[in-house]
Amino acid sequence: MPPETAPELAPALLDIRGLSVAYQTSEGRLPALRGVDLLVRAGEVVGVAGESGCGKSTLASTVLRLQPKDAEVSGEVRVAGEDVLTMGWGKLRAVRWAEASIVFQGALHSLNPVQRVQHQIAEPILLHEPDVSEDQVVERVALLLEQVGLPRARSRSYPHQLSGGQRQRVMIAMALACRPSLIIADEPTTALDVMVQAQILDLLAGLVRDLGVGMLVISHDLAVLSDICDRVAVMYAGRVVEVGSAKQVFTDPQHPYAHALSDSFPHIGDLAARYAPAGLAGDPPDPRQLPDGCSFAPRCPRAADICRVAEPPLLELEGSRAAACVRVGEL
Amino acid sequence: MTGGEQPLIEAHGVRVDFATRGGTVARALDGADISVARGEILALVGESGSGKTTLARTLMGLQRPTAGQVRFGGAPIDYSTRGLRDFRGRVQMVLQDAAGSLNPRQTVYESVAEGIRLHRRVAADQEGRTEVDLVAAALAEAGLRPPDRLFLRYPHELSGGQKQRVLIAGALALRPELLIADEPVSSLDASIRGEILALLLRLRQDLGLGIVVVTHDLGLAWNIADRIAVMYLGRVVECGSTEEVLESPRHPYTQALLSVVPEIERLEPVVLTGEIPDPTRIPSGCRFHPRCPALADGSAERAGVADMCRTQPLDALPATGVHRVACHLDAALHQASL
Numbered sequence: 001m002p003p004e005t006a007p008e009l010a011p012a013l014l015d016i017r018g019l020s021v022a023y024q025t026s027e028g029r030l031p032a033l034r035g036v037d038l039l040v041r042a043g044e045v046v047g048v049a050g051e052s053g054c055g056k057s058t059l060a061s062t063v064l065r066l067q068p069k070d071a072e073v074s075g076e077v078r079v080a081g082e083d084v085l086t087m088g089w090g091k092l093r094a095v096r097w098a099e100a101s102i103v104f105q106g107a108l109h110s111l112n113p114v115q116r117v118q119h120q121i122a123e124p125i126l127l128h129e130p131d132v133s134e135d136q137v138v139e140r141v142a143l144l145l146e147q148v149g150l151p152r153a154r155s156r157s158y159p160h161q162l163s164g165g166q167r168q169r170v171m172i173a174m175a176l177a178c179r180p181s182l183i184i185a186d187e188p189t190t191a192l193d194v195m196v197q198a199q200i201l202d203l204l205a206g207l208v209r210d211l212g213v214g215m216l217v218i219s220h221d222l223a224v225l226s227d228i229c230d231r232v233a234v235m236y237a238g239r240v241v242e243v244g245s246a247k248q249v250f251t252d253p254q255h256p257y258a259h260a261l262s263d264s265f266p267h268i269g270d271l272a273a274r275y276a277p278a279g280l281a282g283d284p285p286d287p288r289q290l291p292d293g294c295s296f297a298p299r300c301p302r303a304a305d306i307c308r309v310a311e312p313p314l315l316e317l318e319g320s321r322a323a324a325c326v327r328v329g330e331l
Numbered sequence: 332m333t334g335g336e337q338p339l340i341e342a343h344g345v346r347v348d349f350a351t352r353g354g355t356v357a358r359a360l361d362g363a364d365i366s367v368a369r370g371e372i373l374a375l376v377g378e379s380g381s382g383k384t385t386l387a388r389t390l391m392g393l394q395r396p397t398a399g400q401v402r403f404g405g406a407p408i409d410y411s412t413r414g415l416r417d418f419r420g421r422v423q424m425v426l427q428d429a430a431g432s433l434n435p436r437q438t439v440y441e442s443v444a445e446g447i448r449l450h451r452r453v454a455a456d457q458e459g460r461t462e463v464d465l466v467a468a469a470l471a472e473a474g475l476r477p478p479d480r481l482f483l484r485y486p487h488e489l490s491g492g493q494k495q496r497v498l499i500a501g502a503l504a505l506r507p508e509l510l511i512a513d514e515p516v517s518s519l520d521a522s523i524r525g526e527i528l529a530l531l532l533r534l535r536q537d538l539g540l541g542i543v544v545v546t547h548d549l550g551l552a553w554n555i556a557d558r559i560a561v562m563y564l565g566r567v568v569e570c571g572s573t574e575e576v577l578e579s580p581r582h583p584y585t586q587a588l589l590s591v592v593p594e595i596e597r598l599e600p601v602v603l604t605g606e607i608p609d610p611t612r613i614p615s616g617c618r619f620h621p622r623c624p625a626l627a628d629g630s631a632e633r634a635g636v637a638d639m640c641r642t643q644p645l646d647a648l649p650a651t652g653v654h655r656v657a658c659h660l661d662a663a664l665h666q667a668s669l
Contacts, residue, residue, distance in 0.1 A: 051520035052491070163606055164379075193378040194547055198591035198602045220521060223550075227593035257522075264521040266550045268577050268592060275532060277554040279525020283490040 010042040012078070013182040013214040014063065014100070019075035021058050021067060028288045032058040034238040035075070037314075040214040042181065045205070047225030047246065048218045049261065050235035053284055056218045057105075059235075060186045063216070064096050079182060097124045101175040105187035108167060111159040117145075117170050118155035124177045144173040149203060165196035172203065176211075183207075184216045189224060201228050223265040226250035234258040237285055237295035240314060244321030254323040257296050294325070302327055337405055338366035339509055339541040340390055340422070344399035344647060347385055347565075357610040359385040361565035361618075362399070362647035365543075367509065370535055372542045374556035374573070376549060376588070380607035381562040387511050387545045391424050403509075420450045423502035427514040429494040433486040440482040443469055443501045450505055465504055472538075473500035474530050492523035499530065503538075510534070513545045528555050549592050553577055558652070561585045564607055564618045566647055571654030581656040583625040616641045617659060625660050634663045 016038040022031040033055045040046045050056045061067050063077055065084050077084045079100050084092065101124075104110040112120055121141045125132060132140070142152040148169040159167055168188065175183050188204065189197040205228050208215050219225050225232050226246045233243040234255065242255040253259040260280040266273035282299040285291055291298055293308040300307065306326055314324045347360040360382045367373045375383040388394040390401060392408050392415050401408050408418055423446075426432040433442055443466045447453065453462050460468070470478035473496040486494055495515065502510055512531065516524040532555055534540050544556060552559050552573060559576040561569040561584065569582040580586045587601040603622045608614060614621050620640045623631070631637040636659040645657040656662075 051522060165606060193606075194549075194588060194591055195378055195603050196606065197593070198600060199604075201593070202600075202602055221593070222521065223593040260522055264525050265594075266554050267594065268549060268553045268589065270553075273554060274573075275555065277525040277528035277532070277551075279527075279529060280522035281526065283492065283523070284520075 010044065010214075012039055013042055013080060014038070014040040014216060015076070015078040015081075016059075016063070017076045017078075019059070019062065019077060020073070021055070021062055022072045023068065024070055024072075025288070030287050031238055031290075032071075032287065033062070036235075036238075036240055038216075038233060038240070038243075040182065040216050042214050043208065043212045044231070045208055045215045045217060045229045047229035047232040048216065048235060049220065049222045049225050049232055049249075051220055051261075051284060053237075053287065054235040055238040056220075056235055057186060060102065060184050060216070060218050063184055064100060064102060065092060066102075094128075097178040097180060098128050099180055100182035100184065101178065101180045103168075103171050103175045103183065103185040103188055105190060108159070108164070110171060111167060113159050115158070116155065117141075117157050117159070117162075121145075121155070121170065121174050121177055124174065128178050140177070141173075144176055145170075147176065147207075148173045149199075163196075164192055165199060168192060168196075168200055169203065172200075172207075176207070180213065182214045182216070184218070186218045187220070188217065190219070190221075197224070204228060221265075222250060222261050234261060237290060238287060239295070239311075239324065241296065241325070242321070242323045243314070244317075244319070244323075248319065248321055254317060254321070254328050255296075255325045256300050256302050256327075258323070337368075338402075339369050339371075339404065340543075341366040341402045341650060342386065342390060342396075342399065343402070343650075345386070345389055345396045345401065346398040347382075347389060347394055348397040351611060355611040358565055358613060359610055360389065360396070361610075361613065363562070363565065363567055364647055364650040365560050365567065365570075366650040367541045367543055369508065369541050370539045371558070372531070372535055372544060372556045374552035374559045375543060375545045375562060376547060376552055376559060377562035378547060378588075378607050380564070380610065382565040382610075383545045383562050384513060385565075386562070387424070387513055387543060390509075390543060391422060391511055392418050393424075416450070420452075420505050421507055422509045422511065423505055423507040424511040424513065425495075425498050425502050425515055428518055429491065429498050430486065430518070432498055433494055435486050437485075438482065439470070439484050439486075439489070439497050440466055442486075442497060443504050446501055447504050452505065466500075469500040469504035470497070472503050472534070473497070474526070475500065490523075491519050492526060495519060495523075495527055496530070499527075499534075503534070506538075507540065509541045509543070511543045511545070514547070515544065516551065517546070517548065524551075525554075531555055549577060549589060561588070564613060565610060566618065566657065567650075568619065568648070568657045569655070570648055570650070572652075575654040581654075581661045582619075582658050583623050583660070584619050587624060616643055617645055617657075619658075631660045634660055634667075636660050636663045 019036045021033040048056045122137045141155050150169050189200050229246040232246045232249045233240045236257050242258040253262045263278035297303040297307040312324045312326045314322045316322050342365050345360050345363045349357045351357050363386050377383045447465050467478040475496050516527050556573045559573050560567045563584050569585045587603050590601045601624050617640045620626050625631050626640050631640050639659045648655045648657050
């Protein structure tokens with residue numbers, strides 16, 4: 001192997017360490033995240049894949065401390081070097097929108113139906129930069145709309161006058177309004193058509209390229225993530241079970257769950273997938289009653305006795321990737 | 332379609348118009364032809380607004396065509412109340428959103444038994460089975476075993492995959508010949524998706540069901556469909572076997588759809604701009620021409636068909652088993668290669 005030259009690493013925009021979040025429910029304590037580590041650098045797109053209930057949306061909201069008040073949180077979430085979880089309210093308000101912003105899932109429900117696009121995009125600008133003049137704000141909104149591929153005149157529209165793809169573009173324009181260096185996109189293309197999905201993915205990739213921002217994309221769709229991400233983390237039952245380059249995770253997954261997830265997106269033309277949809281029996285565990293040992297063991301086609309004893313740690317593998325499976329070498 | 336056999340269901344030149352508030356007419360379907368044989372799985376694919384859901388509803392008898400005809404077992408659908416009741420015992424639909432389609436205050440047993448009661452299937456059962464037997468059999472067929480353990484559960488106690496199976500069981504309880512599934516897995520998690528698709532394949536195998544799957548997911552079609560009809564603005568623009576349509580697509584729209592399926596190494600994605608036009612204003616000529624990449628990049632011009640693309644409408648594709656494409660450019664290239 002040729003000697004590795006240490007690549008110039010871009011600064012860490014988001015550095016999550018040992019993040020655990022638990023909710024109190026009427027049926028007991030529900031751990032949503034159990035010790036998650038994740039790093040996003042400038043100019044990098046990191047994906048988080050997983051199914052409903054795996055904790056990925058909790059992860060998105062905790063980054064900007066948007067989790068419910070009664071949630072128990074431990075660990076660190078550093079945005080531009082400062083821990084979001086412990087900073088004062090004034091500082092937190094400055095970080096939201098201006099350092100990091102979120103494109104929420106479900107653009108239809110996240111936009112205010114009775115306000116024009118202009119007003120909604122202008123709102124964070126006016127909050128963060130009170131001395132900007134009205135004309136400047138109008139111009140900024142127009143530029144933002146152009147940046148996301150919408151005509152300026154769209155600022156006069158109400159959300160119901162826009163198509164799903166256009167609404168999603170407005171959400172992205174809002175997220176860009178205060179020029180953050182980190183954007184979190186929670187299911188940015190769910191509920192969009194394939195063609196519109198491709199348009200939005202192109203737009204997001206273009207923004208990362210042109211603005212040098214970092215992006216954390218959360219999705220249940222591993223295929224979408226592999227399309228736009230540099231690195232992908234796969235989550236199961238509140239933990240990261242595999243992390244690596246998007247290509248590695250999608251085409252050569254090491255953890256059996258990542259493997260099953262990757263197989264469930266068939267490659268068109270792959271004869272092995274013809275009349276043979278790949279699935280995984282069973283359902284994810286109830287986080288209130290996690291099984292002993294590895295939480296994936298009850299559904300794992302390769303589970304052995306040792307898997308039911310202790311939860312395997314995330315093991316570093318070759319090629320800057322990691323997987324939380326004791327049998328990883330044997331696959 | 333297997334040659335010569337009587338199709339189970341056929342749509343001939345089906346047109347569906349909706350009057351809009353402004354007095355204009357939206358043509359959701361504009362001459363759609365399809366046919367499905369017993370034991371065959373047809374995928375209707377296209378973007379929102381392509382008319383695929385309207386076509387599924389029309390096949391189901393929920394929507395009466397403005398023009399054209401739907402024939403089931405060789406005879407036109409009888410739209411009288413009685414006729415429709417008989418018809419619905421033979422054709423069942425599984426809706427998109429499993430969580431929203433189940434009554435939250437009904438147990439699994441009640442949900443599945445409802446159809447059996449409405450269609451008086453207990454009295455008609457030749458083996459003398461009771462309602463409980465029929466419900467249990469349907470749940471077991473849908474892969475919910477042991478079925479009696481689920482009888483008294485409510486939808487909120489079920490996982491997404493289980494809810495979808497309960498809906499499928501409700502449809503199966505009537506022993507239909509045709510199942511219409513609208514986006515059967517789009518609201519399910521990826522790992523559950525495969526199990527539900529495998530179930531559809533097994534039902535076709537074991538019960539000889541004909542299945543129409545409405546989906547925007549070409550991967551799903553590759554997984555289970557025998558044939559594919561690609562729809563655009565109320566018409567089928569390409570149809571053929573799954574292999575033909577997905578491995579050698581000929582319509583520029585199908586090619587574009589395929590090129591944007593997210594995969595790690597996709598080939599030159601052709602991302603079409605805009606969205607499907609409003610069905611109150613179907614473009615002149617080929618209905619796809621305003622978004623057609625082959626017209627935009629000059630391929631159509633070089634083949635000498637660009638004017639035809641803009642002005643000359645195409646005929647609706649007949650529902651034969653052959654790979655067919657509604658495209659002036661394809662016709663010209665095809666002619667040239669002969």
